[in-house]
Amino acid sequence: MKALVIGGTGPTGHHIVNGLIARGYTVEILHRGTHEVEEIPREVVHHHADPYDPAVLREFFDARRYALCVATYGRLRAIAQESAGKVERFISAGGVPAYRGYMHPQAFEPAGLPVPTGEDAAKVRGPEDDDKGWRILRTEETVFECHPGATHIRYPYVYGRHQPIPCEWPIVRRILDGRAFIILPDGGLTLHHMGYAQNVAHGVLLAVDRPENARGRIYNCADDEALTLRQRTEIIAAALGRAIEIVSMPWELAVPARPLVMQPLTTHRVLDTSRIRVELGYADRVPAREALAITARELAATPPARGGVEEMVLQDPFDYSAEDRLRAAWESALASMPAIAFDTEPGFTMSYSGPGGRARSNNSFT
Secondary structure (H helix, E strand, C coil), X not given: CEEEEECCCCCCHHHHHHHHHXXXXXXXEEECCCCCCCCCCCCCEEEECCCCCHHHHHHHHHCCCEEEEEECCCCHHHHHHHHCCCEEEEEEEEEHHHECCCCCHHHCCCCCCCCCECCCCCECCCCCCCHHHXXXXXXXXXXXXXXXXXXXXXXXXXXXXXXXXXXXXXXHHHHHCCCCEEEEEHHHCCEECEEEHHHHHHHHHHHHHCHXXXXXXXXXXXXXXXXXXXXXXXXXXXXXXXXXXXXXXXXXXXXXXXXXXXXXXXXXXXXXCHHHHHHHCCCCCCCHHHHHHHHHHHHHHCCCCCCCHHXXXXXXXXXXXXXXXXXXXXXXXXXXXXXXXXXXXXXXXXXXXXXXXXXXXXXXXX
């Protein structure tokens, strides 16, 4: 059986390639050839061509046939169109910005993406909602028009080795630079559902394994656990054997945290992954906390270039002088607050248990 992976050298690519080989496929990859990774076995045939060019794709598929095509890179709409009738099975990777409000949480009233967001949630309604998300949605529609039995995986933000935009780097670099603190908005309590590369690739491979369930289906795929920004910071610091103080500020003031939040509000982004778990049997290959620690240590061992393209795309200036001044101003503002006495101090609500719970009425109960 011949399989074509379009891409193959990004975060999930080599896991998919090697997973297909383990399943008995003869695997070829189509990519530009700009980035090669050592995890791809030598026997894999590389086709170096531009998967964004419809004419190139047309010429490529006119001369070849495959039992399976896994498209994780390139112009997916053109790939779907040019591979129609040339591949027996088609599995594609897209993105969660197809959901209305994913990039612009103000699209909802009150603002914020519904939690959790399932595959049938509201989609971007047009370019006025979000131009990129609208194009992603139209591409999904084209995939199923050309391949009615296709499987489409909505990727979250994928982290791990070979991620060209490592969103953990703003935390890792501050720790490596010896910063004593990091500014997080609103306690760092924002949930942002992500997917470790090996886990997301596992989701793709499950679609290969279970065609009877996966045909014609769209799946969210992400780690089983969604971590808060604060948890991510603490896990990364522990993985690097360092301590860093978290300084919480209101979102409106926490300007240095924008590259970590990656949206205009601190509302949550949590995906409903029950469909892929129930229909395909998905479960993390690597738990999210362990995966994040691995990623942090790898970034520390092989860091991006200071001032390089990664930092440019992340839009983090690492302006520590400004951060120091911001913290000083914030602490000064807090110190200037008068002590407010309450006639009756508010509690945590009297419930069955917890900090506001009632004391036991009978000490003989165990």
